[in-house]
Each structure stands twice: as C-alpha cells, then as structure tokens.
Amino acid sequence: MAGRTTAEPATRRRGNTRAEIQHAALSRFTDQGYDKTSLREIAEDLGITKAAVYYHFHSKDEILESLMGEAITRLDELVSWVHQQPPTREVRLELITRLSAAANDGLGDLMRCVQVNETALASMPDHVNLAHRYKHELWDAATPPDASVADRLRFRLAVMAVLLASKGMAELGGTAQERAAAALEVATELMP
Amino acid sequence: MAGRTTAEPATRRRGNTRAEIQHAALSRFTDQGYDKTSLREIAEDLGITKAAVYYHFHSKDEILESLMGEAITRLDELVSWVHQQPPTREVRLELITRLSAAANDGLGDLMRCVQVNETALASMPDHVNLAHRYKHELWDAATPPDASVADRLRFRLAVMAVLLASKGMAELGGTAQERAAAALEVATELMP
DNA sequence: GTCTATACGTGGATAGAC
DNA sequence: GTCTATCCACGTATAGAC
Numbered sequence: 001m002a003g004r005t006t007a008e009p010a011t012r013r014r015g016n017t018r019a020e021i022q023h024a025a026l027s028r029f030t031d032q033g034y035d036k037t038s039l040r041e042i043a044e045d046l047g048i049t050k051a052a053v054y055y056h057f058h059s060k061d062e063i064l065e066s067l068m069g070e071a072i073t074r075l076d077e078l079v080s081w082v083h084q085q086p087p088t089r090e091v092r093l094e095l096i097t098r099l100s101a102a103a104n105d106g107l108g109d110l111m112r113c114v115q116v117n118e119t120a121l122a123s124m125p126d127h128v129n130l131a132h133r134y135k136h137e138l139w140d141a142a143t144p145p146d147a148s149v150a151d152r153l154r155f156r157l158a159v160m161a162v163l164l165a166s167k168g169m170a171e172l173g174g175t176a177q178e179r180a181a182a183a184l185e186v187a188t189e190l191m192p
Numbered sequence: 193m194a195g196r197t198t199a200e201p202a203t204r205r206r207g208n209t210r211a212e213i214q215h216a217a218l219s220r221f222t223d224q225g226y227d228k229t230s231l232r233e234i235a236e237d238l239g240i241t242k243a244a245v246y247y248h249f250h251s252k253d254e255i256l257e258s259l260m261g262e263a264i265t266r267l268d269e270l271v272s273w274v275h276q277q278p279p280t281r282e283v284r285l286e287l288i289t290r291l292s293a294a295a296n297d298g299l300g301d302l303m304r305c306v307q308v309n310e311t312a313l314a315s316m317p318d319h320v321n322l323a324h325r326y327k328h329e330l331w332d333a334a335t336p337p338d339a340s341v342a343d344r345l346r347f348r349l350a351v352m353a354v355l356l357a358s359k360g361m362a363e364l365g366g367t368a369q370e371r372a373a374a375a376l377e378v379a380t381e382l383m384p
Numbered sequence: 385g386t387c388t389a390t391a392c393g394t395g396g397a398t399a400g401a402c
Numbered sequence: 403g404t405c406t407a408t409c410c411a412c413g414t415a416t417a418g419a420c
Contacts, residue, residue: 017385017386032311032314032315033227033310033311033312033314033315034311035225035227035228035311035312036227036311036312036315038412038413038414039413039414039415040412040413048385048386048387049386049387049388050413050414050415051386051387051388051389051415051416051417052385052386052387054414054415054416055385055386056385058415059414059415060413060414060415115310116310116311117311118225118307118308118310119224119225119226119227119228119308119309120225120227120228122224122225123224123225123228136363139363148374149364149365149366149370149371149374150374150377150378152364152365153353153357153361153364153371153374153375153378154378156361156364157349157352157353157378157382160349161345161349165345169345169348171328171331172341172344172345172348173341173344174341178341179341179345182340182341182342182345183345185342186342186345186346186349186382190349190378190382209403209404230394230395230396231395231396231397232394232395232396240403240404240405241404241405241406242395242396242397243397243398243399243404243405243406243407244403244404244405246396246397246398247403247404248403250397251396251397252395252396252397385420386419386420387418387419387420388417388418388419388420389416389417389418389419390415390416390417391414391415391416391417392413392414392415392416393412393413393414393415394411394412394413394414395410395411395412395413396409396410396411396412397408397409397410397411398407398408398409398410399406399407399408399409400405400406400407401404401405401406401407402403402404402405402406
C-alpha cells in the first residue's frame with residue numbers, strides 16, 4: 001500500500017541523502033509502522049543500499065530520533081512560549097491557533113507518525129519520547145493546576161483535534177483544509 | 193516495565209490455558225505493543241513453552257485476532273442496534289451511554305490495545321481490522337449523511353473520549369471512574 | 385559516499401517424543 | 403496438552419573494497 005515513487009527519479013542529487021532518508025522513513029513509519037519498516041525498504045525507496053543508510057545514521061533508532069527531534073523542537077517553542085503566559089482562556093486559544101498553524105505546516109505529519117507508533121516510541125529514551133514530553137509539558141503548561149478532570153479532557157481533545165484533524169483523520173471526509181478549519185472551530189467551543 | 197506476576201501462582205489450572213494466553217497477550221500487547229511481544233514472553237508469563245502456545249493458537253496473529261473478535265462482537269451489537277434507530281441526537285446520546293458502559297466493562301482494555309497497535313492491526317485481514325470496522329460502521333451509523341465535517345469531528349471526539357478516557361488517558365489524573373464520568377459529560381456537550 | 389559480503393541474533397513456526 | 407529440539411527467514415549491524 002501507499003505507492004512509493006519507485007526510486008525517486010529526478011529528486012536524487014548528492015548532498016541531501018540524509019534528508020531523503022528522513023523523508024522516506026517518515027512516510028514508511030507512518031504507513032506501515034516503525035517495527036514493520038526495514039532499513040532495506042528505506043534504502044530501496046532511494047535506490048541505495050542498507051549500508052549507505054548506515055553511513056548517514058548509526059542505527060534505525062537514530063532515524064526515528066532525528067524525526068522526533070524535529071517535532072520536539074517545534075513543540076518546545078510553543079511550550080516555552082506558553083510557560084511565560086498566564087493560564088487564561090485567551091492564551092489557550094492562541095496556543096490552539098499556533099498549534100493548528102504548525103500542524104498544517106509539517107508538524108501534522110510528524111504527529112501522525114507519533115500517534116501511529118506509540119509503542120515504538122514508548123521504548124525509546126525519554127529525551128526523544130514525544131508522548132511523554134507533549135503529554136506532560138504541553139498539556140500541563142496551559143492547564144491550571146486546579147483544573148477539573150473534565151476540563152483537562154476538554155483541553156486534551158482540543159489539542160488532539162487540531163494536531164490530527166488535517167493529516168490523521170482523513171475518514172472524516174472533506175479536504176485537509178476543511179478538516180483543519182473544523183478542528184479549530186470545535187477546539188474553540190471545547191476549550192475551557 | 194509493567195511487572196507481570198511472574199509465572200501465575202495459583203491461577204493455573206488445566207482447561208483455561210487458552211483464556212490465560214489471551215489475557216497475558218492482551219496485557220503484553222497493550223504495554224509493549226504487538227510487534228515487540230514475542231510468543232516466548234507470553235509463554236513464560238504462564239510458565240509454559242512456545243510450543244504449548246501453538247497448540248492453542250495456530251499463529252501469533254490468531255491470538256490478536258481472537259482478541260479483536262471479542263471487541264468486534266461487542267461493537268457489532270451496538271452498531272446493529274444503532275442501525276435500526278433514526279439518526280437523532282437522542283439516539284447518539286444513548287449510544288454514548290452504552291459505549292461508556294461497555295468501555296468500563298471490558299471493552300475499554302481492548303480499545304486501548306487497538307489504539308496502541310494501530311499499525312499492527314492495519315496489516316491484518318479486513319474482518320479483524322477494528323480500525324476499519326468501527327471507523328466506518330460505528331461512526332457512519334449514527335451520523336446523518338449530510339452532516340458537516342465539524343459535526344463528524346464532534347461525534348468522533350465524543351466516541352473517542354468515552355472509549356478511551358477510563359483506560360487510555362491515565363495522564364488526566366483522577367480515578368478511572370472520575371475519568372469515565374468526565375468523558376460522558378464532555379461527550380454530551382460535544383454531541384451534535 | 386556507496387557498494388558487496390557477511391556475521392549475528394531473534395522470533396515465528398514445525399516435528400516428534402512423552 | 404505440554405515438552406525439547408530444530409529449522410528457517412529476516413532484520414540489524416559491521417568490515418572492508420571501490
């Protein structure tokens with residue numbers, strides 16, 4: 001499934017092999033899952049060999065880590081911004097807007113990969129474990145300490161909606177843009 | 193992680209080995225993921241050998257299938273009920289109530305396993321592919337064909353909340369009961 | 385920077401004894 | 403119904419040539 005573009009025709013010029021590996025890996029990890037993706041497949045997508053992949057990354061884990069590192073960088077920006085704001089509804093709504101923008105940029109693809117590979121990520125070192133980071137930093141950052149369980153749930157669903165609607169919820173129908181807009185709308189009314 | 197009870201002390205009496213395998217497998221699959229769980233581990237949890245497991249199941253897949261079959265049975269009851277109801281808000285709310293009850297029974301554990309093993313399930317035959325079944329049957333069953341994308345999203349989030357709040361969202365804090373109650377509350381206000 | 389060749393471990397699965 | 407022993411395929415990773 002998910003027809004790869006058989007050995008990347010014109011795109012292959014020396015110098016960006018590393019980035020191409022990341023790109024192919026993200027695609028495979030998301031479609032088939034991290035565990036079911038072999039380095040041989042990734043190599044074949046680019047028309048190179050396993051050994052060539054090992055020149056750019058020391059291990060399979062390192063590829064996933066590099067991907068997560070990108071997502072973490074972007075989420076950390078948002079977390080540190082939110083940390084120096086008061087925990088008001090306005091701030092939470094602004095956070096949602098920024099999350100939505102990031103999701104429609106490149107973060108949405110990364111978050112979909114995270115969602116789909118929850119278990120693979122769980123058995124990785126903490127500093128690359130997105131699940132841990134964004135659950136306990138992003139969630140908590142914007143939620144007042146005395147918030148009710150229901151309010152925490154509302155916030156969590158709102159974040160989930162904007163992060164996943166455009167890329168991870170194609171079953172809803174409509175275009176990615178329509179889903180993103182709908183997510184913003186629903187997140188706003190949901191936000192405590 | 194997730195300390196298994198080292199070789200099941202008194203619980204082991206002949207005749208329910210199959211059920212014990214299912215139980216151990218569900219626990220492992222949920223904690224570590226399907227791919228990272230070996231038959232050796234499952235066997236060791238029960239103090240038997242790999243070969244003994246193969247007496248009860250023809251393959252590793254079959255264990256997962258048997259687990260999913262259970263979930264499917266329970267979801268199918270709800271789907272067929274909903275199919276012979278009009279697509280009104282009252283019906284959707286009643287569906288949520290029933291889903292919540294099922295989730296707090298045993299369905300919640302199964303759905304958590306589904307959530308965590310999305311990719312493993314994706315590469316399995318359709319008739320056991322929960323993701324496919326409940327997404328396209330359960331979602332669509334209760335949603336009028338002309339519903340907006342936003343309304344579909346609201347319904348999806350509501351279902352997700354009640355199915356996962358008690359078992360799959362421990363980070364929210366509170367007891368499983370509190371989370372289940374909160375999920376019902378949020379799902380109700382979310383429901384279109 | 386990319387290749388071929390290969391070592392090594394692991395896990396699913398089967399055969400056949402008890 | 404459970405065991406021991408074994409087979410085989412595959413995937414990660416490394417060594418060393420080009």
